[in-house]
Amino acid sequence: MDIMIAGAGTVGYSLAQTLSYKHNVIVIDKDINKLNKLDEDIDILILHGDVENPKTYQSLNFDSVDLFIAVTDSDEANLLSTLIVEDVMEVNRKIIRLKNDGFLKSHVLEKLSINYAVFPDITTANKVKALFTFPKANNVKMFHQTKHKLISIRVQYDTQMLYSINEFTNENVSIVGIEREKAFFVPSNDERIYKNDLVYLFGNIEAIKKIASKLDEKMPSSIKKIVIFGANTLAQKIAKVLLDKNLEIKMIEKDIDHCRTASEVLQGKVTIINSAHEDQRLFEEEGLKNADMIIAAGHNDEKNIIKCIEAKEYGVQKVVAVNNDKAYYNLMHKMGVVVVRGSKAGAHYAILEKISSSSIVTQRHFCGGRGILFMRKIYPNSELIGKPIKIVKIGSSILLLLREDKIYDLSQIEQLEQGDILVVFGEFENKEEIQQWIYTL
Amino acid sequence: MDIHTLKNIFKFVSVIGVGLSLFLFTAIIVGWIYHEDMREFIYFDILLFAVNAIVFLLLRNHTMKLSIKGGILSVNLIWILLGVAGAIPLILYTGITPADAFFESVSGFTTTGATVFTDIESLPKSILYLRSLMHWLGGMGIIVLGVGLFSLINPSGSMALFKAESTGIKMEKLTPKIKDTAIRLWGVYVLFTLIDTIALKLAGMNWFDAVNHAFSTISTGGFSTKNASLGYYHSNMIIWITTFFMIISGINFLAHLKLFSSGKFDGYKREEVLWYLAIFIVLSLALGSIDVFVDYDSYFHALTHSFFTIASVLTTTGFATLDYAQWGHIAISIIFVAMLVGGNAGSTAGGVKVIRYVVLFKNIGVQLKRTLRPNAIVGVFIDRQKISSQIIASTTGFIFLFVITNMLVTLYLFGRGFDAMTAVSTALATVGNIGPGFALTGPAHNYAFFSGTDKMILSIAMIIGRLEFYTVFLLFSRSFWKKF
Numbered sequence: 001m002d003i004m005i006a007g008a009g010t011v012g013y014s015l016a017q018t019l020s021y022k023h024n025v026i027v028i029d030k031d032i033n034k035l036n037k038l039d040e041d042i043d044i045l046i047l048h049g050d051v052e053n054p055k056t057y058q059s060l061n062f063d064s065v066d067l068f069i070a071v072t073d074s075d076e077a078n079l080l081s082t083l084i085v086e087d088v089m090e091v092n093r094k095i096i097r098l099k100n101d102g103f104l105k106s107h108v109l110e111k112l113s114i115n116y117a118v119f120p121d122i123t124t125a126n127k128v129k130a131l132f133t134f135p136k137a138n139n140v141k142m143f144h145q146t147k148h149k150l151i152s153i154r155v156q157y158d159t160q161m162l163y164s165i166n167e168f169t170n171e172n173v174s175i176v177g178i179e180r181e182k183a184f185f186v187p188s189n190d191e192r193i194y195k196n197d198l199v200y201l202f203g204n205i206e207a208i209k210k211i212a213s214k215l216d217e218k219m220p221s222s223i224k225k226i227v228i229f230g231a232n233t234l235a236q237k238i239a240k241v242l243l244d245k246n247l248e249i250k251m252i253e254k255d256i257d258h259c260r261t262a263s264e265v266l267q268g269k270v271t272i273i274n275s276a277h278e279d280q281r282l283f284e285e286e287g288l289k290n291a292d293m294i295i296a297a298g299h300n301d302e303k304n305i306i307k308c309i310e311a312k313e314y315g316v317q318k319v320v321a322v323n324n325d326k327a328y329y330n331l332m333h334k335m336g337v338v339v340v341r342g343s344k345a346g347a348h349y350a351i352l353e354k355i356s357s358s359s360i361v362t363q364r365h366f367c368g369g370r371g372i373l374f375m376r377k378i379y380p381n382s383e384l385i386g387k388p389i390k391i392v393k394i395g396s397s398i399l400l401l402l403r404e405d406k407i408y409d410l411s412q413i414e415q416l417e418q419g420d421i422l423v424v425f426g427e428f429e430n431k432e433e434i435q436q437w438i439y440t441l
Numbered sequence: 442m443d444i445h446t447l448k449n450i451f452k453f454v455s456v457i458g459v460g461l462s463l464f465l466f467t468a469i470i471v472g473w474i475y476h477e478d479m480r481e482f483i484y485f486d487i488l489l490f491a492v493n494a495i496v497f498l499l500l501r502n503h504t505m506k507l508s509i510k511g512g513i514l515s516v517n518l519i520w521i522l523l524g525v526a527g528a529i530p531l532i533l534y535t536g537i538t539p540a541d542a543f544f545e546s547v548s549g550f551t552t553t554g555a556t557v558f559t560d561i562e563s564l565p566k567s568i569l570y571l572r573s574l575m576h577w578l579g580g581m582g583i584i585v586l587g588v589g590l591f592s593l594i595n596p597s598g599s600m601a602l603f604k605a606e607s608t609g610i611k612m613e614k615l616t617p618k619i620k621d622t623a624i625r626l627w628g629v630y631v632l633f634t635l636i637d638t639i640a641l642k643l644a645g646m647n648w649f650d651a652v653n654h655a656f657s658t659i660s661t662g663g664f665s666t667k668n669a670s671l672g673y674y675h676s677n678m679i680i681w682i683t684t685f686f687m688i689i690s691g692i693n694f695l696a697h698l699k700l701f702s703s704g705k706f707d708g709y710k711r712e713e714v715l716w717y718l719a720i721f722i723v724l725s726l727a728l729g730s731i732d733v734f735v736d737y738d739s740y741f742h743a744l745t746h747s748f749f750t751i752a753s754v755l756t757t758t759g760f761a762t763l764d765y766a767q768w769g770h771i772a773i774s775i776i777f778v779a780m781l782v783g784g785n786a787g788s789t790a791g792g793v794k795v796i797r798y799v800v801l802f803k804n805i806g807v808q809l810k811r812t813l814r815p816n817a818i819v820g821v822f823i824d825r826q827k828i829s830s831q832i833i834a835s836t837t838g839f840i841f842l843f844v845i846t847n848m849l850v851t852l853y854l855f856g857r858g859f860d861a862m863t864a865v866s867t868a869l870a871t872v873g874n875i876g877p878g879f880a881l882t883g884p885a886h887n888y889a890f891f892s893g894t895d896k897m898i899l900s901i902a903m904i905i906g907r908l909e910f911y912t913v914f915l916l917f918s919r920s921f922w923k924k925f
């Protein structure tokens with residue numbers, strides 16, 4: 001596939017890196033230094049120029065590209081570039097990243113024939129929100145094909161007793177991944193669960209909640225008092241989605257301008273504290289140490305981590321950091337910090353998953369990209385209906401089937417029915433094989 | 442060095458080794474056509490193939506991820522091993538000493554074209570072909586070929602390898618995948634070779650000589666199948682055809698590639714190409730006039746040979762039609778200028794290369810301006826683009842290394858008792874990958890008289906020149922080997 005990416009920032013860079021293994025990638029940017037860095041590291045073609053200038057595209061010898069991805073820092077540039085590129089060459093699909101959620105309900109995207117738009121701030125805010133519905137969860141993933149969710153839980157119990165996986169696995173829930181001491185693996189049925197494991201459960205919410213209360217005895221089961229560090233646009237969006245949850249929210253931000261806009265956006269329903277100089281004392285004076293949860297939503301990954309560690313020291317149980325750099329993933333898990341993908345990492349994964357998913361198969365990443373899941377729904381006119389499935393062994397992958405919201409092991413199934421959903425959980429190394437299998441059943 | 446790096450290097454070398462053994466097989470076919478006894482060559486080729494194939498099979502599951510250091514080490518190692526692999530058939534079939542054979546082989550792969558053979562015409566056809574084949578493989582770069590053919594040796598598409606072997610300041614990509622650019626470059630290279638072969642055949646050469654001279658011309662190498670080099674044919678047509686192909690092989694191949702892929706001549710409208718052509722024409726006319734005035738030659742004859750000679754030296758090919766060393770001191774000075782200049786970056790030619798002079802002369806201009814107007818904001822612009830100070834620094838460094846290497850080789854040869862002209866010109870001829878020098882190594886002579894040690898040192902000088910100094914000298918820096 002020929003893929004053109006407008007913008008060589010964090011998202012553009014990481015997308016180019018991942019996509020360049022299998023596709024021809026061209027990256028456009030105004031900043032020659034960023035492009036030179038890309039050119040050194042990754043096998044792609046760089047194009048120096050303004051994405052809003054038709055001349056930039058004309059200098060290429062391409063009549064068409066299969067995919068155009070606009071991920072510059074500016075919404076306007078992104079929107080405009082999708083229009084301009086189509087004037088110069090044929091573009092098959094267009095994906096765009098937008099910050100302003102006003103476009104979510106407008107017809108602009110349709111009019112510009114943009115196939116898919118990513119609103120990473122909203123995605124991140126919703127992920128944080130999901131943590132309130134499942135306070136014990138480390139991370140919650142939702143799917144459009146099913147109500148079942150993929151939830152990760154940190155094992156924290158005092159007893160010496162060890163649970164085994166098959167004690168929990170039933171038709172309502174299945175354990176599909178464990179992260180233990182930096183390593184991620186898909187467990188076999190007789191695997192035991194140890195303290196401090198991060199366990200990934202897939203299934204019905206009630207069943208997961210029941211298991212969660214057994215695996216995690218420490219985390220409070222309800223959250224009322226929340227502190228958000230940061231009042232930037234992302235933090236504002238997080239606060240906004242939490243407003244209807246009837247919570248006490250405090251926001252702490254150094255930048256007075258951010259504080260003022262946040263106050264306007266949130267209409268005074270949130271306590272906003274400007275902490276220009278006395279960050280440390282706030283934990284005492286504002287009673288931050290009594291918070292049930294803190295969310296570090298600043299732009300700086302490192303500062304977010306430090307805030308979380310600080311809060312842990314003060315005894316806050318649930319600490320969440322917004323993070324864009326996978327490199328810190330292990331460190332944060334080790335520190336007991338819940339990781340939520342920030343806007344840049346969120347945009348990266350959302351776009352990647354959109355590209356590798358098709359109308360029939362959905363592909364998602366979990367556990368910092370080390371775990372992978374594929375979902376394929378059997379639609380009414382599918383030729384697979386009534387056919388047996390050839391089951392293969394791909395590494396340690398787990399092959400499941402969802403039928404009327406019940407989970408079955410694929411080996412129990414004789415033939416596929418309409419409405420069935422095939423779900424495969426695997427390790428990232430086995431991605432290619434799983435993909436091959438699920439597409440060519 | 443950790444085991445992972447070692448595995449990377451072994452796998453890399455084995456892939457290139459397998460590739461080389463397949464190319465060497467064509468030499469066996471040539472020998473077979475001319476009814477030569479190819480048994481020993483076949484054994485050697487099978488052994489080369491088998492050893493590399495076994496190493497490759499043992500490491501087939503190892504995923505290569507070459508670091509910059511690993512890439513540099515591999516490239517150095519490969520160029521030395523190429524010299525060794527090419528030397529073995531020469532030892533087997535001509536009975537020369539290992540040092541002689543290594544020199545000849547390195548001279549082949551680095552497209553220098555300096556030979557140790559006094560009577561070339563007496564060599565078996567398969568060996569003559571092998572010498573030209575070494576030129577041809579080394580010309581565009583064995584790693585560029587490897588990357589183009591085997592995607593597994595450079596899965597991440599890193600530029601480190603290209604940088605290490607490159608013949609220029611910057612390897613530019615015309616396609617998103619470096620592999621595609623590499624394979625297309627080789628496509629243009631093969632195409633030029635084919636056209637040159639056919640042209641030479643039509644001009645009166647036999648097929649064998651045409652193929653060999655085309656290999657030698659397009660790679661700007663300089664090995665011939667005749668003792669008198671191209672002078673043997675007494676054909677103006679052959680001389681002009683070869684002049685033309687030497688000159689276009691001295692131009693950046695990306696410019697040719699642009700012409701073939703999009704029909705645009707933009708690639709040639711570059712300052713480097715224009716300066717290169719200007720230098721070529723001015724030096725040729727100057728040399729031609731001297732010939733006319735000194736030897737009372739006809740204009741056509743003088744210009745035919747002067748254009749040819751300047752093309753041959755400027756592109757670092759090293760063919761000869763006449764013994765130009767006898768044209769007098771002014772002529773030698775003019776040819777020396779051509780020896781110092783070289784071809785274009787990204788071409789098959791060696792030497793300092795025109796672009797570096799353009800950068801440095803412009804930089805001198807900028808420095809002068811800055812002295813006169815201390816507050817002026819100035820910069821070096823080439824092809825309307827600003828050249829970063831980092832490139833200027835690395836260019837200056839290159840020239841410094843070029844001078845130092847030449848000086849060391851010169852001093853060594855002078856110390857060994859050769860005359861000054863031989864020492865200076867031989868150093869330049871080997872480090873610049875040109876081939877013939879002056880005095881004892883002049884166009885009518887060869888390198889046979891050097892001792893074994895001399896030849897090893899000159900071989901290393903050729904590799905250093907071919908890999909453009911930094912790649913080899915990096916091995917001698919302490920930080921290269923330090924883990925921290």
